[in-house]
Amino acid sequence: MTKTPGPDFIRTIVEEDMKTNKWNGRIATRFPPEPNGYLHIGHAKSICLNFGIAKQYDGECHLRFDDTNPAKEEQEYIDSIKDNVRWLGFDWGEHEYYTSSYFDRLYEWAVRLIESGDAYVCDLDAEQIKEYRGTLTEPGRNSPCRDRSVEENLALFEKMKAGEFDEGSHVLRAKIDMSSPNINMRDPVMYRIIKANHPRTGGKWCIYPTYDFAHGQSDSIERITHSICTLEFEDHRPLYDWYLDKLGEHHPRQIEFARLNITYTLLSKRRLITLVEEGHVDGWDDPRMPTISGLRRRGFTPESIRDFCRRIGVAKSDNTIEIEYLEHCLREDLNKRAQRVMVVLNPLKVVIENYPDDLEEEFDAVNNPEDEVMGTRKVPFSKELYIERDDFMEDPPRKFFRLAPGREVRLRYAYFIRCTDVVKDDATGEIKELICTYDPLTRGGDAPDGRRVKGTLHWVSARHAKTCEVRLYDRLFTKLNPARGKRGRDWRTNINPDSVVILNNCKMEPFIECMKRFDNIQFERTGYFCVDPDTTPEKFVFNRTVSLRDSWAKIQKSQKK
RNA sequence: UGCGGCGUAGCCAAAUUGGUAAGGCGCCUGACUCUGGAUCAGGAGACUAGAGGUUCGAGUCCUCUCGCCGCAGCCA
Numbered sequence: 001m002t003k004t005p006g007p008d009f010i011r012t013i014v015e016e017d018m019k020t021n022k023w024n025g026r027i028a029t030r031f032p033p034e035p036n037g038y039l040h041i042g043h044a045k046s047i048c049l050n051f052g053i054a055k056q057y058d059g060e061c062h063l064r065f066d067d068t069n070p071a072k073e074e075q076e077y078i079d080s081i082k083d084n085v086r087w088l089g090f091d092w093g094e095h096e097y098y099t100s101s102y103f104d105r106l107y108e109w110a111v112r113l114i115e116s117g118d119a120y121v122c123d124l125d126a127e128q129i130k131e132y133r134g135t136l137t138e139p140g141r142n143s144p145c146r147d148r149s150v151e152e153n154l155a156l157f158e159k160m161k162a163g164e165f166d167e168g169s170h171v172l173r174a175k176i177d178m179s180s181p182n183i184n185m186r187d188p189v190m191y192r193i194i195k196a197n198h199p200r201t202g203g204k205w206c207i208y209p210t211y212d213f214a215h216g217q218s219d220s221i222e223r224i225t226h227s228i229c230t231l232e233f234e235d236h237r238p239l240y241d242w243y244l245d246k247l248g249e250h251h252p253r254q255i256e257f258a259r260l261n262i263t264y265t266l267l268s269k270r271r272l273i274t275l276v277e278e279g280h281v282d283g284w285d286d287p288r289m290p291t292i293s294g295l296r297r298r299g300f301t302p303e304s305i306r307d308f309c310r311r312i313g314v315a316k317s318d319n320t321i322e323i324e325y326l327e328h329c330l331r332e333d334l335n336k337r338a339q340r341v342m343v344v345l346n347p348l349k350v351v352i353e354n355y356p357d358d359l360e361e362e363f364d365a366v367n368n369p370e371d372e373v374m375g376t377r378k379v380p381f382s383k384e385l386y387i388e389r390d391d392f393m394e395d396p397p398r399k400f401f402r403l404a405p406g407r408e409v410r411l412r413y414a415y416f417i418r419c420t421d422v423v424k425d426d427a428t429g430e431i432k433e434l435i436c437t438y439d440p441l442t443r444g445g446d447a448p449d450g451r452r453v454k455g456t457l458h459w460v461s462a463r464h465a466k467t468c469e470v471r472l473y474d475r476l477f478t479k480l481n482p483a484r485g486k487r488g489r490d491w492r493t494n495i496n497p498d499s500v501v502i503l504n505n506c507k508m509e510p511f512i513e514c515m516k517r518f519d520n521i522q523f524e525r526t527g528y529f530c531v532d533p534d535t536t537p538e539k540f541v542f543n544r545t546v547s548l549r550d551s552w553a554k555i556q557k558s559q560k561k
Numbered sequence: 562u563g564c565g566g567c568g569u570a571g572c573c574a575a576a577u578u579g580g581u582a583a584g585g586c587g588c589c590u591g592a593c594u595c596u597g598g599a600u601c602a603g604g605a606g607a608c609u610a611g612a613g614g615u616u617c618g619a620g621u622c623c624u625c626u627c628g629c630c631g632c633a634g635c636c637a
């Protein structure tokens with residue numbers, strides 16, 4: 001078991017608050033996704049944080065859908081988010097909320113701010129508002145509508161609500177300070193007109209609050225104690241405080257942390273949507289996607305993702321985690337739980353010339369050396385077998401421990417065999433099959449004379465083999481930081497054209513037929529795989545989750561240098 | 562040139578009220594092994610962005626400099 005890291009800076013704050021009884025001993029966090037796309041592993045970090053803290057300090061964690069923009073949000077996303085959070089192993093209990101449930105209250109609050117002279121209806125269009133806002137270094141200018149009377153504002157806002165104006169023609173703005181060094185305080189938009197059907201409120205509204213006008217108040221309404229969010233909202237905190245102060249409402253404590261970045265991976269919702277919509281991947285659950293659904297289909301376990309999130313920690317400094325670290329957490333988990341089987345990905349036929357033609361034997365194979373409880377199974381053996389093409393070389397380099405002409409290796413759980421001949425296609429020179437002899441005395445895999453072999457190969461009896469499909473995945477992007485195209489080129493140029501290779505003629509041992517969709521298994525010596533939902537009674541389809549650590553590949557690499 | 566953050570080994574990340582730099586991943590050795598997997602045992606690697614200052618003593622306090630990230634949606 002890995003050691004549990006000490007409390008991160010957020011938990012330190014929570015613990016301090018508990019100690020001082022700041023919230024009367026109550027802890028409430030929330031995970032507030034916008035249902036405009038699928039959750040990805042960056043969200044998992046936030047989910048683990050928020051639900052984790054609630055669990056650890058005996059508090060509650062709300063699942064709140066930030067559904068303030070019906071132009072982008074869909075029920076499908078709401079459903080997928082709930083599935084994903086549940087799959088990750090978290091439970092929000094009764095605490096399922098929607099910002100849209102607060103629309104009436106938000107509207108009343110907006111009216112109140114108009115009445116107190118803190119908000120006004122602005123007729124400027126988007127372009128003009130932008131102009132008036134100023135820049136990072138120059139202050140903005142007041143809108144010509146800024147000094148409208150309360151009565152006029154009330155009337156105008158009412159008309160906005162009644163649908164009398166076109167989209168974009170009017171907005172409600174907070175009257176704060178157009179010369180504030182914090183751009184968020186330069187009379188931010190509170191309400192805009194969007195004439196779209198909302199998944200939950202239907203056609204009731206045609207004006208919708210902006211995220212900034214809704215988020216802080218939603219936290220307040222739900223009596224959240226710790227509003228944990230990412231760094232980019234640091235600049236918004238003064239705005240949320242301003243609204244809550246003006247309204248005289250409960251202030252949660254907002255704490256910002258650095259979002260997750262992973263090498264060779266894109267974690268921006270906008271770009272993930274693009275990948276799906278432009279067909280660069282086969283949907284949100286494509287095993288190459290960093291979405292929770294994608295990771296699941298790839299063969300990740302919830303435990304491995306949670307462990308990853310725990311081990312990377314939480315801090316405020318920008319970070320990029322090496323993708324290998326995620327893979328490490330995955331392997332560690334899979335190693336403990338995955339059923340071992342033998343599957344030959346690129347089959348090369350082996351004929352054992354001194355083995356009886358119609359003899360069949362069965363060998364006991366260990367299901368998981370890490371977990372004796374998982375028991376053993378029978379693996380059939382016969383005269384003709386398949387081994388991995390990569391496990392044979394006619395002219396092997398140094399440190400190649402596998403099969404070669406004249407060399408002896410062990411077939412796992414079976415016999416020692418020696419290669420006596422290589423049969424090739426005369427025309428192409430391609431190796432068609434290998435002729436070998438076996439040593440009957442090595443039955444079970446050990447030589448009574450104490451003779452050792454350097455290599456042990458996995459194999460499948462040709463007569464008993466089932467053909468299956470295996471999809472080998474590689475990283476989706478070729479660059480460490482895929483968001484940055486070379487010299488301003490589009491990020492799409494970083495997509496790896498070889499991110500998936502489909503093998504159609506793989507040979508598996510018959511035992512595997514009892515496996516079910518999403519089951520995690522280890523193909524011995526090759527990697528971890530899972531049963532893809534595309535599997536049919538006629539044909540198994542596997543996804544390679546992650547390869548085994550491969551020190552031979554490492555040796556090859558260093559030999560090339 | 563504005564505001565807000567951040568800067569501890571290749572990547573993460575700790576360091577109670579200032580006391581003399583945890584841990585994980587990766588890397589290198591070796592052991593063991595019927596998965597070149599796993600496991601086990603060792604090891605290398607940080608003048609804590611830089612420069613001053615306060616102090617007996619600073620990653621931790623002060624000053625200045627440099628670098629990186631975010632912000633100018635009627636997205637969230």
